[in-house]
Amino acid sequence: MLSNTLLHPLALRQAEPADLKGVLKLLADTAEWLYSRGVRQWPRAGFTAARIEPLIEERVLYLLDDELRYLDPDEDAPPVATIAVDEHADAEFWTPADDPGAALYVHKLAVARPWSGSGLGDALLDWAGASAYATGRPWLRLDCAKRNPALQDYYRRRGFEHVRTVDLPHRSSGALFQRPAEDVGITAFRDLTVPELIAV
Numbered sequence: 001m002l003s004n005t006l007l008h009p010l011a012l013r014q015a016e017p018a019d020l021k022g023v024l025k026l027l028a029d030t031a032e033w034l035y036s037r038g039v040r041q042w043p044r045a046g047f048t049a050a051r052i053e054p055l056i057e058e059r060v061l062y063l064l065d066d067e068l069r070y071l072d073p074d075e076d077a078p079p080v081a082t083i084a085v086d087e088h089a090d091a092e093f094w095t096p097a098d099d100p101g102a103a104l105y106v107h108k109l110a111v112a113r114p115w116s117g118s119g120l121g122d123a124l125l126d127w128a129g130a131s132a133y134a135t136g137r138p139w140l141r142l143d144c145a146k147r148n149p150a151l152q153d154y155y156r157r158r159g160f161e162h163v164r165t166v167d168l169p170h171r172s173s174g175a176l177f178q179r180p181a182e183d184v185g186i187t188a189f190r191d192l193t194v195p196e197l198i199a200v
Contacts, residue, residue, distance in 0.1 A: 009068070010080060010120075010189035012127065015061040022078035023052055023063070030110040040172050041145035052108075060086040061108065064120060064189055081111040081120050085128045093143050093166050093176055103139035103178065104132040123188035125158055132181035141178040152177070 015023060028046025035044050055061035063079040084107040089100030106128050111120050129140040144151050146165055152175055156162065160177035167174055 009066075011065050011067050011192050012062055012124075012189050013065065013192040014059055015056045015063050015082070017053075017056055019063060019079070020049060020052060020056065023056075023061070023082055024049060025078050026082055026110055026112055027052070027108065029113065033113060039145055039148045039151070041148060041151075047108075055084050055086075055108070058086065060084050062124075062193065064124065067190075078112065080115050081124060082108055083110075083124045083128060084108045085131055089141070090143060092168060092171065093174060094141070098163075101137075103137055103141040104128060104135065104181070106140065106142040109142075120188060121154075122158060123186055126182075126184045127186050127191065129179065129181050130183050130186070133183045137181055139178045140181050141176070143173045144175050144177065145172055146174045147172070148175075 024046055027042070031042040031044055031046045034041055052061070061082065061084045064081040064083075066077065066080050085104050086107070087101070087104060088107075089098070089103070089105055094100045106125065109121060109124060111118075125140070132138075132140045141163075142155070142160070144155065146167060152162065155177045158179070160179040163176040163178055165175045
């Protein structure tokens with residue numbers, strides 16, 4: 001990992017309604033960066049609030065924060081990264097033969113550009129895989145852009161196997177990947193989602 005992850009302590013937490021603005025900005029910035037590279041996976045302007053609010057309400061959207069941001073209460077810092085992990089298998093992609101309930105699914109994985117290359121995407125995928133393992137599911141799954149070989153290669157290097165590509169004309173995504181769920185230790189950030197750290 002790059003040194004900024006050592007200089008800036010990071011913490012993973014569930015997104016709250018007040019985080020919507022920052023999440024939308026991070027996703028919009030990521031979408032624009034993808035477009036600049038010729039990738040059309042996400043809407044160019046990012047996602048609408050109507051697409052993200054349900055993820056927050058369902059408590060399946062997680063944010064990675066730079067904990068130093070809390071030293072300046074006037075600073076409206078967006079999250080360092082975001083990831084959604086849930087049980088929602090896209091029915092257009094995953095069939096009954098795939099046993100959709102045997103996996104957790106990753107969506108909306110994005111890392112802010114200043115943190116790109118720091119290994120945070122890898123760490124979040126490891127965390128998601130450990131979450132799947134903790135629920136007794138054997139797989140972590142995701143879908144990504146059909147015409148983004150660089151992203152597909154990234155997932156292959158992270159241990160994901162290409163299951164198949166579903167080529168639907170109305171969907172830019174459709175390259176399906178999975179890897180075995182695994183219980184791994186995460187050292188890149190503090191995990192504030194563990195039950196004993198969640199206030200009741």
